[in-house]
Every structure is written in C-alpha cells, then in structure tokens.
Amino acid sequence: MRMxxxxxxxxxxxKLIGGYLSLRQAGWLSIALIVAIVEFVVDMSWLTNFNxxxxxLKVVILLIALAISAFLAFGSMDSMNSDSYVFxxxxxxxxxxxxxxxxx
Numbered sequence: 001m002r003m004x005x006x007x008x009x010x011x012x013x014x015k016l017i018g019g020y021l022s023l024r025q026a027g028w029l030s031i032a033l034i035v036a037i038v039e040f041v042v043d044m045s046w047l048t049n050f051n052x053x054x055x056x057l058k059v060v061i062l063l064i065a066l067a068i069s070a071f072l073a074f075g076s077m078d079s080m081n082s083d084s085y086v087f088x089x090x091x092x093x094x095x096x097x098x099x100x101x102x103x104x
Contacts, residue, residue, distance in 0.1 A: 021073075028073035028083065035065040 013022040021029070039058045040046075046054050075082035 024081070024083070025073040028069045032062070032066045032069040036062055 013024065015022055017023070017026045039062055046058065072083040072086065077085045080088075
C-alpha cells in the first residue's frame, strides 16, 4: 500500500519565500514595492527640480500603498485572511439583492 506524506498544519499556508512569507503575502507586498519603484526610480524628476511638496506627496502615496498591502498581506478578520474577507465583502455589497416581503 502506498503512503503519502500529509503536512502537519493544514490550516496555515505554506511559507515558501524564505520560510517567512507565503506567495499570497509576497504578492501583496510586491505591490508596495512596485509603487515605490514607480514613484522614486522611474520618475526621477523629483531629484532635479527639488520640490518639497512633491517629495512629501510621493512619500504619503508610498506609505498608503504600504499600509494597504501590509494589511492585505498579514491581517486577518473573522478568522479569514483580510484579502479574501475584503473581496468577499465587496462582492456581497455589489451583487444584486432580492428582498421578498408580504404586502398585506
């Protein structure tokens, strides 16, 4: 008879990236990394004509993207991952609802 290895913890996802991050978490954190690259590396105009307002705006955008991606990567709500919770809540809010009632 064949024997198959069963993982000990079926509730947690596999931490494939260095033993610390799962692919889902790395995907959400890569969004913040892409925003940082676009804001500071691709658009280098903030170095030549230094405007403090533009630099502060870029940092605020980066911090917002980092906060959202960190929440979606590591957060949990009602014993669900926060990204699946947010997507399911959004689908529920946007779907068409039928309300039945008796009119007497």
